[in-house]
Amino acid sequence: MAGNIAKIAGVEVSTDHWIGGRRVSSPRRFADLSPVDGSHLADVAAGGKAEVDQAVAAARKAFPAWAALGPKGRLPYLKKFAEGIKARVNELAAVETMDNGSLLMGNVHRVVPRAAQNIEFFADWALTLEGHSIDSPEVVNHVRYDPAGVAALITPWNAPLMLTTWKVGPALAAGNTVVVKPPEWAPLTCSLMADIAHAAGVPAGVLNVVQGIGEEAGDALVNHPDVDRISFTGSTDTAKIIGQAAARSITPMSAELGGKSPFIICADADLDTAAQTVAGQYMNAGQVCLAGTRIMVEKKIEEQFLEKVRNASIHMIVGDPRDKDTRVGPLIHKEHFERVAGFVERAKADGAIPLWGGSRANYGELYFEPTMFAHVSPELEIAQREVFGPVLTWQSFSSDDEAVSLANNTKYGLAGTLFCGNEKRAMNIASQVTAGTLWVNCFFVRDLAAPFGGARDSGIGREGGTWSFDFYSDIKNISVRKGSLT
Numbered sequence: 013m014a015g016n017i018a019k020i021a022g023v024e025v026s027t028d029h030w031i032g033g034r035r036v037s038s039p040r041r042f043a044d045l046s047p048v049d050g051s052h053l054a055d056v057a058a059g060g061k062a063e064v065d066q067a068v069a070a071a072r073k074a075f076p077a078w079a080a081l082g083p084k085g086r087l088p089y090l091k092k093f094a095e096g097i098k099a100r101v102n103e104l105a106a107v108e109t110m111d112n113g114s115l116l117m118g119n120v121h122r123v124v125p126r127a128a129q130n131i132e133f134f135a136d137w138a139l140t141l142e143g144h145s146i147d148s149p150e151v152v153n154h155v156r157y158d159p160a161g162v163a164a165l166i167t168p169w170n171a172p173l174m175l176t177t178w179k180v181g182p183a184l185a186a187g188n189t190v191v192v193k194p195p196e197w198a199p200l201t202c203s204l205m206a207d208i209a210h211a212a213g214v215p216a217g218v219l220n221v222v223q224g225i226g227e228e229a230g231d232a233l234v235n236h237p238d239v240d241r242i243s244f245t246g247s248t249d250t251a252k253i254i255g256q257a258a259a260r261s262i263t264p265m266s267a268e269l270g271g272k273s274p275f276i277i278c279a280d281a282d283l284d285t286a287a288q289t290v291a292g293q294y295m296n297a298g299q300v301c302l303a304g305t306r307i308m309v310e311k312k313i314e315e316q317f318l319e320k321v322r323n324a325s326i327h328m329i330v331g332d333p334r335d336k337d338t339r340v341g342p343l344i345h346k347e348h349f350e351r352v353a354g355f356v357e358r359a360k361a362d363g364a365i366p367l368w369g370g371s372r373a374n375y376g377e378l379y380f381e382p383t384m385f386a387h388v389s390p391e392l393e394i395a396q397r398e399v400f401g402p403v404l405t406w407q408s409f410s411s412d413d414e415a416v417s418l419a420n421n422t423k424y425g426l427a428g429t430l431f432c433g434n435e436k437r438a439m440n441i442a443s444q445v446t447a448g449t450l451w452v453n454c455f456f457v458r459d460l461a462a463p464f465g466g467a468r469d470s471g472i473g474r475e476g477g478t479w480s481f482d483f484y485s486d487i488k489n490i491s492v493r494k495g496s497l498t
């Protein structure tokens with residue numbers, strides 16, 4: 013492997029960009045530190061306008077031939093790409109764990125396999141888009157999903173490979189070429205992804221990766237005049253900045269953003285499963301956009317349920333994410349740790365009371381205890397803003413109307429979870445909660461064919477299944493008068 017290489021968990025990873033089918037370096041580098049143990053993993057190329065210009069030009073050049081292949085022609089490349097991810101599950105999982113601190117077992121069994129599914133699922137789905145037509149009395153409407161062009165894909169650090177492939181899969185399957193800007197706090201698996209695509213024969217320029225800092229490389233990418241789509245996953249604040257760039261050039265933008273999702277438990281629910289699922293919200297140290305962080309319990313079972321959640325939470329092992337018994341790993345970065353600790357300190361000052369947790373965990377610098385706050389009135393910052401750490405709030409309700417009103421009392425609308433035993437009651441509550449996804453008696457189940465996205469400050473648009481293709485395509489109707497063509 014040529015260029016600048018880092019060896020992470022025994023795996024060689026290029027720390028350069030991938031542009032036009034080759035590795036490209038930058039004189040400036042940024043340090044990538046591991047949240048697991050604070051070790052210095054790599055100095056990664058810090059791209060800027062020049063590298064973005066190069067990558068967009070490479071993507072533009074590769075576009076006509078990739079688009080012309082059609083879904084059937086692209087299928088073998090994308091299948092091989094997915095196979096390549098599957099063949100390297102253990103390596104990708106180990107690198108992701110060192111880079112962002114997520115649990116190794118979760119990466120091996122769920123997250124990395126899901127990245128492969130993201131590629132193959134959308135490659136297959138693209139085949140179904142051909143040949144759609146709508147019959148009218150005078151005409152036949154032939155609906156075409158034409159590739160849009162060059163897509164800019166920007167993703168966050170909490171699940172970089174999974175979230176990036178969730179965009180790369182449909183974008184490439186639809187016939188676009190892409191420029192990926194990985195997260196600077198966990199940039200490495202996206203670099204490996206480029207190697208895997210290359211080994212699968214994906215032609216030069218179809219998939220490009222520009223490493224760098226958001227305000228520089230990301231900013232240059234979203235402001236590039238030759239970008240046709242911007243797909244962004246990250247914070248609401250960054251989306252507001254990117255949205256201005258998209259508005260200036262009228263570039264369609266998809267945004268999957270933060271959340272402060274409600275988790276409602278009714279008295280007639282399966283309380284043991286519900287309690288385990290509440291404790292499961294500490295997954296990835298709470299650095300999960302979909303996490304149900306506002307726990308809302310029907311008053312008549314409050315005490316009984318609290319004991320169940322306490323038992324399921326307080327014995328969770330906080331520690332090294334490579335250890336199979338660990339349930340809560342580190343926060344990603346010192347800056348993020350301080351942000352989370354700041355929320356916790358302000359919540360205490362506001363009168364919220366930690367039922368458990370509330371401090372740095374004994375294990376290491378970036379590790380925080382699973383925390384539950386009670387005495388949380390709905391207007392407190394801790395009940396309103398996304399913490400993105402292992403911090404939950406506890407509230408109670410006496411009627412379903414009160415539960416819905418509490419649930420909807422934030423500016424977010426990404427997801428919601430409801431545990432309930434009665435269908436009529438469940439559907440009544442579920443239909444009134446503002447959320448892109450509302451789980452009933454389950455959590456985190458995501459079929460790639462289903463729509464995914466957020467309402468209000470949690471996003472713009474939906475992706476998944478056909479919705480991804482609506483975004484990554486220029487949809488055209490060729491309307492032909494019946495009997496006018498021989």
Ligand code: NAD
Binds near residue numbers: 194231249251400466
């Ligand atoms: P972030 O917004 O700080 O960064 C996300 C990406 O945007 C990074 O790659 C960053 O480099 C880039 N970026 C930053 N400034 C930019 C700019 N001015 N122009 C272009 N790109 C820029 O978010 P984060 O801290 O990395 O991630 C955490 C957030 O992501 C949380 O709010 C979380 O809820 C959200 N998230 C949402 C989903 C979802 O699917 N809805 C999934 C995961 C994470």
